[in-house]
Amino acid sequence: NCIEASPHNPAAAYVVATRYKFGDLRPMAYYTQDYGKNWVRAAQGIEREDFLRVIREDPVRPGLLYGGTEAGFYISLNYGRQWQRFQLNLPSCPINDLAVKDNNLVAATSGRAFWILDGLEPLRQIGNPGNNSVQLFKPSPTIRFSTDTPDKPIAGLGQNPPDGVLIYYFLPEGPDSSSFQLNILDDYGNLVRSYSNQQDNEFKKYDGGPKAEALLPDNRGLNRFYWDMRREPLPGVPGIFILGSYEAGMVAPGEYTLQLQMPGQVLEQNFSILPDPRLDACRLDYLGQQEVLVSIEQAVRDIHRSVRQMQEVKNQVENLHSSLKKIECTQELLDASQNIVNNIKDWEEKLVQPKQKTYQDVINFPNRLTAELLNLKQRVDAHNPVVTEGARQRLKELLSEWSQFRNQMRKIINEDIASFNRLYREYQMPAVILPLGAE
Incomplete structure (x- = not known):
């Protein structure tokens, strides 16, 4: 037969x-x-x-x-x-x-x-079937490729395998309270992405925000996980809807290392990401794409971190302003605190659009700087790594805008807030303010 x-x-x-x-x-x-x-x-x-x-x-x-x-x-x-x-x-x-x-x-x-x-x-790498130790299997070389496969399956259509590097590891024991990590390192030893089997208890989902990070399966026996060939996702601004994807860009073809960190041991395997042989692109094209993507991602991280920090400052000053209004206080101090709140609010609304609540709101409320950067990232993060001159010029313009807004933030910190703190000391205001009538 x-x-x-x-x-x-x-x-x-x-x-x-x-x-x-x-x-x-x-x-x-x-x-x-x-x-x-x-x-x-x-x-x-x-x-x-x-x-x-x-x-x-x-x-x-x-x-x-x-x-x-x-x-x-x-x-x-x-x-x-x-x-x-x-x-x-x-x-x-x-x-x-x-x-x-x-x-x-x-x-x-x-x-x-x-x-x-x-x-x-x-099956190709497993040793003695009686071996009951943790094993990390070497991934096969993976072609850098991205499809438009929908997140949720569509009835009646065939199922494509997920995009990315297929990773297998064997755990002799089932789930317990122990945590472990899977790290991906580039050929220079730099951390590219890290996953865990434990949920991030600080993560909070909100409309227009980042998705929760995928969790590593920790079942007894063979476990299977896909790395999407992307760096760590971008952070959001809690409560702010931003039109765009928080996914970081795809990494370039090259040599990478898998690192499975278990309690008491670390296992490693090397693997390769290959360029699509159908593309007429050289290594310099991929490096150029990575340079642009990393610049965009770093700008978004800096902006969102700055917005969160200034929001915290604004909340402090608003609370202090509310407390000052309840006691006998000079109008100069009240005006200074209100000025800080107004300046931070105006500055913040040039970077993110707080009025957007759904994907259709962009019609009425235009995107701000971070949404423009995310849009540019999506266009540059293409299967073909060649970056157009128009994309480079647009990035230059957006980074120039961020430089101006960063200077405005520094002015608020170095002048407005510094002036308010000086006035607060001059008027000898207490650290803890008791409302009128309190004994």
């Missing part, structure tokens, strides 16, 4: 025979490694009445066999001397043929169309 020549040894082959038409449903498979002079049976472990239809040997790991039977799927790690069922989510059905394509195994079935097992790294 099937003859499989070994891709590793020219003297080795596998033969699958069937006699089901004669009422004999036994699995029949034989293996030779001396050009057919001697044969050994290679069907141990397959159910007695589940006859084999096809065997394929993995092109990467010698002795790793994939077997398709009348009722399902089996694997062997030792040239067929012992098989074990590997059904996963495949319904019980006949498997007529198997093919290994790159890092995927494709099964042709009767009644269930095609079934694809993607990500063969664990």
Whole structure:
């Protein structure tokens, strides 16, 4: 029924025979490694009445066999001397043929169309099946590519694999209170992205804000996780709706390191991100794209951090202003505090748009500086890394605007706030203000 020549040894082959038409449903498979002079049976472990239809040997790991039977799927790690069922989510059905394509195994079935097992790294790298220690598997080289696959599946359409690097790790124990991290480092050892299995208790979701970071699965046994090939996401401004994506840009092709930090041990694996061979782009193009993206991201981080800091200052001054109004206080001090609040509010509204509450509000309330930067980031963060001169010029304009607003912020801090603090000391106002009538 099937003859499989070994891709590793020219003297080795596998033969699958069937006699089901004669009422004999036994699995029949034989293996030779001396050009057919001697044969050994290679069907141990397959159910007695589940006859084999096809065997394929993995092109990467010698002795790793994939077997398709009348009722399902089996694997062997030792040239067929012992098989074990590997059904996963495949319904019980006949498997007529198997093919290994790159890092995927494709099964042709009767009644269930095609079934694809993607990500063969664990099978290719797993050691002794009895090994019960933490394992981090080396990811396959991944092409830097981005699709428009929707976040939620659409009924009736096929399912694409997620974009990014497929990562597998094995945990001998199930979930507990222990935390662990998965870090991605570039070839200079710089941290690119970090994930954890623990939720960020300080994260609060709000409309127009960043999404919660993906959590590492911590199930007992084999765990699977995708890295989207992006740096750490950008922070938001709590409560402020900003039109745009908080995703950082995709990294450039190159060499990277996976680092699994477990309590008491650190495991590492190197892997590669490859450029799309269809693109006419060189390394300088990718470096140029990264330079622009990092500049945009750093500007957004600086702006949002500054806005949050100035919001905190504004809240302090507003509370103090409210307290000062309740006691006998000079009007000069009240005017100075109100001036700070007004100046911070005017400054803030040039950077973010607090009136936007939905995606349609941009029609009535124009985007501000950070939304413009996020829009530019989305346009530069393209599959093709070549950055247009128009994009570079637009970035220059936006960074110039931020430089002006940063100077305004410094003026508020160095002049308005400093003047208010000086007045506060001159009028010898107390640190704790008691309202009128308090005893």
